[in-house]
Amino acid sequence: MDFDLTEEQNLTRQAVRDFAENEIAPIAHELDEKEEFSADLTRRMAELGLLGCFVPEKYGGSNMGYISYIIAVEELARIDGSQAATIAAGNSLGIGPIYYFGSEKQKKEWLPRLCAGEILAGFGLTEPEAGSDAGSSKTRAERKGHNWIINGSKIFITNSACSMTGVVVVQAVTGAQADGKPEISCIIVPANASGFTAKAMKGKMMWRASNTGELFFDNCTVPAGNLLGKQGDGFHQMLSTLDGGRLSIAAMGLGGAQGAFDVALEYANKRIQFGRPISSFQVNAFKLADMAIEIELARNLLYKACWLREKGRTFTKEAAMAKLYCSEVMHRCVHHAVQLHGGYGLMKDFRVERLYRDQRLLEIGEGTSEIQRIVIARHIGVAGRAI
Amino acid sequence: MNMIVCCKQVLDPEAAPSTFKLDAANNRMVQPPEIKPVVNPYDEQAVEAALRIKDKDKAANKITIISLGNNLARDVVKKPLSMGADELILLEDPAFEGGDSFAVASALAAAIKKVGQFDLIFCGRQESEWDDGQVGSGLAELLGIPSVTIAKKAEVMDGGKVKVERIVADGYQVLEVSTPALITVSNELGEARYATLKGIMAASKKQPVVWKPADIGMDAGKVGAAARKSKIVKLFQPVKEGKCDIVSADSPAEAASLLAQKLRENKVI
Structure with missing residues (x-):
């Protein structure tokens, strides 16, 4: 090993x-x-x-x-x-x-x-009424002649509505399968496609310097050749993309937890109360020890999931576990880190305040913690199809 | 143009002072296990100086890095390669340990003679462990080539001479030097570039050439500590003491007189 x-x-x-x-x-x-x-x-x-x-x-x-x-x-x-x-x-x-x-x-x-x-490029998956239930997308794409005509909207799409956005990949219903379930496909939509508009979403609690967009497709027309892969592969493509996406969200949790630990340790070592650095009080030292343990565990879990991926092995369960665990570790770490900062931790001048806010998305984006638990449950032998 | 840059692996000067440890019995600094060593920051700027020349014509310019030490961390000494340098030579052997500026310059000179062809040698103005700032000039002397120290800019001119801007107390001098020459680089050159991920991948495919003392024609018993010209008598961390006496008196004149008296007692005046 x-x-x-x-x-x-x-x-x-x-x-x-x-x-x-x-x-x-x-x-x-x-x-x-x-x-x-x-x-x-x-x-x-x-x-x-x-x-x-x-x-x-x-x-x-x-x-x-x-x-x-x-x-x-x-x-x-x-x-x-x-x-x-x-x-x-x-x-x-x-x-x-x-x-x-x-x-x-x-x-x-x-x-x-x-x-x-x-x-x-942005990846247009989530819709106003299709979040965790990604299969219930309402955005539709119809084949007309040599074109796809797309109608619908997407929301919370990272990198989709800024000056650099050049293209979005959009998941849309392109028909019905034999069993009546919607057939889902992904289509490449250049930012300048006719009938496509993207609007930057403002007023976010976290990730405020990253671009999040709301996408509108009003008879948006793109060439038939813009279909990504095969027609009807969209759902599988989305699940596979999210497996990879989960590893990167996990990395954000791990990195954020490490950042929170680093600023908390530095502050607690410097901050003197009752004549001693506050890190020397057992109640605080234990917080730091707990953070260090969990960060170590999170790192090992995430790197193992990545290692499985690099080896070409199945990693869906491990990706879900890493995403869930790393984001929840960061939750606990920013909580402790703000606590160790006391009143200063509530002030925007201190990095820990931003870390605290930025953490919150990680338990929601790219599959909520609840959805991760469903994915994990489906992989560990729970009877029936866990939902 | 063939360029050689001498890069030293050092204790991270940005590390917290509390991690700094001395081995007082042997007059040595100790590498704390929890802190990673780094490439001496001035040496990174020396690499940057060479890269700026290479940027003008990538095919016509070559940069060879030479690092000297023992148990060198590959992911540290390879950093200049990931910034864009072409080759890495390591003078790596336990015998190289404990040298002073003269010992280091002698070994580097022998290695550079073995490399043979070179037009420019870049060094950092000094390294961050001892801050002697002698290896660059010493190396030029041993090689018998001109040197320009504390440069903030080096440009190759038509005809092959090098124009160097050299920092002085109240500005800078503009000098021209013929090649081969040695230039020591100062922080005024500007920030060294970041290693890029593509550079890191390219560097990972390159294996450093490792030379032992015998490979550069030196006797292992006459390098490193054995080649020192200087001797450290005592290496210690001074205890930082801050004492403050407040002179108070009823009138400023009286206070001044008392202050003068105290200064005289302490032999300050």
């Missing part, structure tokens, strides 16, 4: 940590305050190679492997959830479906620009 990371995984961690500490940390607070997506910062993260981490070099990626990608997201999230979200969604949800399911032509058309950070 080998727990050592490889040389390139260690170098990746250091490179991304340096970038996050030097380039993101100084502006994260301001971007969060202004609820501002930074195209400049996103392009610089792309220059570093953070988009297309798992894509081969022939499409412009850096071909780092999944563990390195997850380490990169973890290091970004340690400093700032918003930038980690841009990269995690940019890879797992934006680049992933086109890379894994696209035709050679589609890959050549989109991947080099996506990997270079010229454009971003």
Whole structure:
């Protein structure tokens, strides 16, 4: 058994940590305050190679492997959830479906620009009335001649409504299966397609410097060739995309938990009350010890899930477990970290305040904690089909 | 242009002071196990100086990194490769340990002579452990080539000479130097670039060349600590003491007089 990371995984961690500490940390607070997506910062993260981490070099990626990608997201999230979200969604949800399911032509058309950070892609799954019940999508696509005509709307779509958005992959009902269930397919919609509009969503509690959009399709017309993979494969493509997406959300939980631990330890060692650093009080030392234990467990679980993926083995259960556990570990860590900061932890001047808010999405996005428990239950021999 | 950059693996100067430990019996600093070593930050800027020249013409310029030490961490010493350097030579052997500036410069000079062809050598202005700042100039002396220290910019001019902007107390000098030459680089050069993920992947495919003392024509018994010209008499962490006496008196004049008296007692004036 080998727990050592490889040389390139260690170098990746250091490179991304340096970038996050030097380039993101100084502006994260301001971007969060202004609820501002930074195209400049996103392009610089792309220059570093953070988009297309798992894509081969022939499409412009850096071909780092999944563990390195997850380490990169973890290091970004340690400093700032918003930038980690841009990269995690940019890879797992934006680049992933086109890379894994696209035709050679589609890959050549989109991947080099996506990997270079010229454009971003969104993955349109969630609808106002189809959240956890993703199968109940109302957005429809009809084949007319050489085109798909799409009607409907999507909501909460990361990277879908900013100046860099170049394309979205949309899940739509394209007919009915033999058993009467809807046939679902994914279609590539360029940002400039006729009948397509994207509106940035404002007033978020967390990830305020990442872009979230609401998408509207009003007789949106794209060529028939924009179908991703085969007609009717959309549901399977979505589940597979979410498996990968869950690993990156888990990485955000792990990185955020580590960030919360780091600021909490630093603060608790410096803060003097009753003549001693507050970390020396057992009640606080135990909080820090609990955080360290859980972070260690979360890291081992997540890296194992990534390792399974790299080996080409089934990882759906482990991805769900890692996503659930890492996001809940971060929940407990930010809770302790704010508590250790006392009143200062409630102030926006302290990073822990942003970490506290940014955590909250992780138990909701890309499958709620409840949905993760259903996925896990289905994989551990629970009688019947757990729901 | 063939460029060589000398890079040292050092204790992370950004690490918390509480992690700093001395082995007083042997007059050595100890690498704390929980803190990862780093490439000396000035040396990273030396790499950056070379990369800026390479950026102009990637095919015509080559950068070779040389690092000296023992048990060098591969994911540390390979960082310059992931920034864009071409080759890495490690002078790695237990015998190289414990050298002073002279010992290090001598070993580097022998290695560079073995490399043979070079036009420019870049070093950081000093390293962050001892801050001696002598290896660069010493190396140039041993190789018999000109050196320019504390550079903030180095540009290759038409005709092959190098224009160097050298920091001085109230500004900078502009110098021209013919090659081969050695340049030590200061932080005024600007931030070194980040290692890119593609660079890291490229670096992972490159294996460093490892040379022992014998490979560079040196006797293992005459390098490192054995080659020192200087001797550390005592290495210690000074105890930081802050004492403050407040001189109080009824009038400013009286206070001034009392203050002067105290300063005289303490032999300050």
